[in-house]
Amino acid sequence: MGEKITIEQTAKYSSRGNKATRTGFGEALLEVGRQNPSVVALCADLTGSLNMNLFRKEFPERFIQTGIAEANMISMSAGLATTGKIPVASSFAVFATGRVFDQIRQSVCYSNLNVKICASHAGLTLGEDGATHQILEDIGLMRSLPRMTVVVPCDYSETKRATKAILEHVGPVYLRFGRPNVPDFTSDEDGFEIGKSIELHPGKDVTVIACGIMVWKALEAARILEKEGVTVRVINMHTIKPIDTLAIVRAANDTGAIVTAEEHQMYTGLGEAVANVCARNIPVPIEMVAVEDTFGESGKPDDLLKKYKLTTEDILEKIYLALRRKS
Amino acid sequence: MGKHLKPYPQEKRGKHLQLSTIDELKDMARQVRRDVIRMLAKSNSGHTGGSLGMADIFTALYFRILQHHPHQFRQGADHDMLFLSNGHIAPVWYSVLARSGYFSLDELNYLREVDSYLQGHPTCESGLPGIHIASGSLGQGLSVAVGAALGLRMDGKKGEVFCLMGDGECQEGQIWEAAMSAAHYQLGNLIGIVDYNNQQIDGEVSDVMDVEPFADKWRAFGWDVLTCDGNDIEHFIDTLEYLRKDKSRTKPVVVLATTVMGKGVPFFEGTMPDKSNWHGKAPSKEDEVKALEILGITVFGDF
Structure with a gap:
């Protein structure tokens, strides 16, 4: 890469x-x-x-x-x-x-x-x-x-x-x-095949695997880090099951660290699906941006995403952590 | 055996059997009871009481009432569809399906065994002819039947949808969601049949959680209600033929068929002296011998 x-x-x-x-x-x-x-x-x-x-x-x-x-x-x-x-x-x-x-x-x-x-x-x-x-x-x-x-x-x-x-x-x-x-940022050229993830941003230092509204935030994080000379691969994992094992193994192999991002509990969500693939195939440091075993509450969506640590900044923080663990 | 074989091998199907006289049907019901006892004793597990109690109704449906062809399952343009919501009485269903020609009688040897088509509760995943959907977790079948009745009506098909339920099962709230929707959508092509035996695993329905006034509840939900003796084949057939004569029905109909749990074998019938019943127990070897002697042999022969 x-x-x-x-x-x-x-x-x-x-x-x-x-x-x-x-x-x-x-x-x-x-x-x-x-x-x-x-x-x-x-x-x-x-x-x-x-x-x-x-x-x-x-x-x-x-x-x-x-x-x-x-x-x-x-x-x-x-x-x-x-x-x-x-x-x-x-x-x-x-x-x-x-x-x-x-x-x-x-x-x-x-x-x-x-x-x-x-x-x-x-x-x-x-x-x-x-x-x-x-x-x-x-x-x-x-x-x-x-x-x-x-x-x-x-x-x-x-x-x-x-x-x-x-x-x-x-x-x-x-x-x-x-x-x-x-x-709204994806295009029809991306196509859509169930079980086949889409790489939205190339990178070799770390991979962010995201789904749902966290994909755009992952892309934002990658762009911010570009300026710092860190290249972040961003994968849109639109199918959680069957999970795209090949893309995850490749990402782990190519970048050596993974951050997952989802608007869901950390337990049982995308993060665990990715961790399962890595643990069985190619263990690498994994950090997860997700809700950490708690219920939500009333509020404006953006305020909630901030409180429950589901923002672009939170992805950046987990990327830094992953990079530290990798080295 | 070998449920991995999909679709079910055509050469293993039986001959399509229909019966015309009441005597033949009564004889078949006796044979079906023999099958149930023998299957359950062999597997040493399963639900005896409800299977015996519904033997007359299942026999009447599969050998006389249903518009169906065992060899055109899922392909019949205007065939009736049958859903068994209280899936635990699968043994009686398996017996009539096999004997009317859906699959080999030999399958009855393998009830509840590993790799068998005849799972403890009915399933369609193996592709066994005669079964559209899995059931076992109670309360879902009437909703499924409502969906199927809507589907047939959308396509202008003439087939009617039958849904068999237990009276204890009607303690499930979803039954009443389904009942409400069937009346709302004026499903004149839907016929519910309730095994009205006042028994459930913990005892008598009226003690466990009373469903009465049962007929009034169905009427209040917008259904027409018919009652009959579900252990009297002739009475049941008359009831069904009477209601099916009216082709312009715009309301769903439920038949509350009074039955005796364990019917046909006196020592399995109704409530036992200790207040238990034969809902979820299988006959022992001795029970089997005694029961088969009481039932007697038939012209159809054992599997």
């Missing part, structure tokens, strides 16, 4: 402004709905929040309002899948995972049915509603299930591509996105 890093390369990913990932989901759902009549959508009284009104308006006969009954929604989705439909079951991440874990386990994953669970408002950035709604355990819950694919896109554009990709894929999928407007 001796290549010279230029400003042009890093500038490839500049923000086109802030946009919500859930908007990308709703728009892509409509597009896929137009192409594939088997796609049906279910929502538990959060149609507007999930941006599913577009689909509902154009395909009222393929939209199923389930009311505030998430367990029923997941099992109904499984039933629809037994008739050949491709159901998209949607709610806030807290209600679409932990609340209905047993339904997902038995009726979806064990039964290997083609159900897509698409969840918004994940993590601290749900904001003011507070800890009851800020699920930080969903990635862990979903990646613990055999047969489940777990996808966490990083911006509006990638959420669109991810939504299309999971609806092409046959089998259970959990797609996680969020509430706030966040930088």
Whole structure:
């Protein structure tokens, strides 16, 4: 990895402004709905929040309002899948995972049915509603299930591509996105292949592996360190399961240290998935930017990210730590 | 055996068997009970009571009522779909599936064994014909059936969806979420059948957690309610044929089928003197010999 890093390369990913990932989901759902009549959508009284009104308006006969009954929604989705439909079951991440874990386990994953669970408002950035709604355990819950694919896109554009990709894929999928407007910076040229991570920034000193809203912050950290002569590889690990083992092993081998970044509990999330791969293949120092075994609280998303140490500065700090441990 | 073989080998399927007379059906129900006792005694584990209690209903459904073809599972354009929500009575289901032609009778030898298609609770992951989805964790099946009924209706299919449940299972809140949604979506193509035996593992349903007034609850949730004797094949068939005659139903229907847990073998029936029941116990070898003697042999023969 001796290549010279230029400003042009890093500038490839500049923000086109802030946009919500859930908007990308709703728009892509409509597009896929137009192409594939088997796609049906279910929502538990959060149609507007999930941006599913577009689909509902154009395909009222393929939209199923389930009311505030998430367990029923997941099992109904499984039933629809037994008739050949491709159901998209949607709610806030807290209600679409932990609340209905047993339904997902038995009726979806064990039964290997083609159900897509698409969840918004994940993590601290749900904001003011507070800890009851800020699920930080969903990635862990979903990646613990055999047969489940777990996808966490990083911006509006990638959420669109991810939504299309999971609806092409046959089998259970959990797609996680969020509430706030966040930088939209990825491009269609990046493509989207489930299980294949994307290197957004080349580097040889350390690698940051991030998912969701932390990908942009990782990119910011890499750009800051460029000026200090430290080159940071940034990997957008949009699929947590199946994890891209090859990219992780290569990063460990090429850069000798890894920092993970996610809006999720440190236990059971992306960090542990990466650590698992490294521990079994190529042990290197790993630092984790994540919520450290605590619940969130009410507040503005940015204030919460600051308090719970999920900012660009926190990534920088963990990079320094990783670099120290490496040497 | 060999559940890794997918799809289930065609040559191992049996002949599609349908029965026309009540006498034949009664004989088959007796054979199904023999199968249940023999399977459970052999595996020395499993749920005897509910499997015996539902033998008449399963026999009536698979050999007379259902529009289905065992060799066109999942392909039948207008076939009925059946979901067993209280999956623990799988042995009676396995028996009728095998005897109506879905898979080889030989599979019945391997209930609950490693690598067997016949898992302790029903599963579809092995591709065993006849089973659409796993069940065992209670309360999910009616929701699944609601989804399937919506799916069939969207495609304009004529098949109807059957969902079998236990009365104790109706203590699960999700059953009532599903009931509410079935009425909301006016699922006239959905038929619920409840094994109304007032038994669950800890004792009588009325003692453990009363579900009464049961029929009123279903009516209040927007369902039509029919009652019948679930151990009287003729009565059950009459009830089902009566309700299926009406093709313009716009409400889901539930049949509360009164049954006796353990029916057919007197020493397994109902509540035992010590207040226990045969919900989750398997017959011993001695029980098996005695039970088979009471049931007697049939023209269909043991597996």
